[in-house]
Amino acid sequence: MVAALEWWSGTECTLYTDPKSYPLYGNENAIVVLNHAFEIDFLCGWTFCERFGVLGSSKVLAKKELAYVPVIGWMWYFLEIVFCKRKWEEDRTTVAQSLQNLRDYPENYWFLLYCEGTRFTPKKHQISMQVAEGKGLPQLKYHLLPRTKGFYVTVQNLRGTAAAVYDSTLNFRNNEVPTLLGILNGKKYHADLYVRRIPLESVPDDEAECAAWLHKLYQEKVSENKKRELCGRHG
Template sequence: MGPLAYLKTQFAVHLLIGFVFVVSGLLINSVQLCTLVLWPLSKQLYRRLNCRLAYSLWSQLVMLLEWWSCTECTLFTDQATVDRFGKEHVVVILNHNFEIDFLCGWTMCERFGVLGSSKVLAKRELLYVPLIGWTWYFLEIVFCKRRWEEDRDTVIRGLERLADYPEYMWFLLYCEGTRFTEKKHRVSMEVAASKGLPALKYHLLPRTKGFTTAVQCLRGTVAAVYDVTLNFRGNKNPSLLGILYGKKYEADMCVRRFPLEEIPLDEKEAAQWLHKLYQEKDALQEMYNQKGVFPGEQFKPARRPWTLLNFLFWATVLLSPLFSCVFGVFASGSPLLILTFLGFLWSPPANRSN
């Protein structure tokens, strides 16, 4: 094991990374709280500021995936679809099979400039979680209880508020509602059989209410639906802990773009469209398991330096006093010490290939 790989396994280093994320997150939440006074004066200015504040927090997690673990993300799609990335409002449908699937999604958001404005339909319990839930609150994330009778009006109001959002947003939907497990899959397929729906091998039965409501409420704002099917080479099952330990993974993401005009207006027909989509996603996963690749051209969007620079900024600001206290270093010199220390952790930039 080389010195860099050894360093990435050390608990003290993990503790420092966690310290930077938590303290910077609390500071960011405090600034977000102050921005509430802007809402009645300029709603759009409030939103733009909070997009950038959220980026400063979320990009630290993306940094761990891109620069710390050096995980590679390859897109399987077409040039016309790639050319539209980051230039339109979209609903993103992603399979929920892996612990870090959201992080791979955020990586693509970051590389196309929409990380700060990315949205999700989240469980209401997350609203009370420091850092994550609090940041999402200021971003106008739509929270629900997963009981549609109680959620319907709340979800509709939350989605309709996003109609004039000033930044291009990717609205992520986990239509399966929860992460895939064998037990959940067995129960889900029993439900599918009772409803006369085809069995799925790699996915749970999609919940259609959230999707059909999102499409109806955001019609006129959202231009398309991106269907994203994610898998990892070598049949790996990556974890957040693996990322923290610097393990490198290779993620493959098949992206298909469906203009919103292709999705039926009728709720029942839109639900049928979603079920058909998941049957196609299942076929894509089967193809990947057999051939090791998804169909389509391969794209590897280049990493941008901003996630790393953002982390270095927070690490310098927050760790300088700590290092000055422990090692007795002059405060004026400690930022350079931190930058030098963290600069040692840099990895060579990824090669860009289209």
């Protein structure tokens, strides 16, 4: 599927990041926090993994229904992908157990996490910002409120084995709205991925403080142009 993105459709994905962080990518375990605004987000995330040699050892927190999708779901199951029902009372223990299995994983891995929990749409954004207002949180323009419980459990179970959080934001140029069907039809898109490496020790241990930290992370996500100014470019 990564080949379909880069070879078949010719889609270009340009990475912007701190040059000092660049040599560490692929050489350490990490939690990758991705935004979820496009149909092919997951393909660009896998491209990021493939570029640094960790595609085969990448893991995601995915909804249980995806385990039953032919080919992809079965492949994810055997690759030890962490599945959840999105019912936290049931998920907390099973997710923690799955994450504990990664502590002695024999290769460097990246754990990909969509903290928003669902893909961005105007309707979902409106509802999410009503929740933000009710909780006294700042409004987010391009993101939904992050779901903090899954992030906290991930951090606590991978602390000591994962070295960093990669704060990652994906955008497409020229207001493109990429689709999987477009990729399969050979349509070329232009993606920009902005990655900021944050040492895991800077994430608080306390659950409430960790939640506040994640909310602040989403509040700090900046526009494409600002990130282009702040980061070095790696094609």
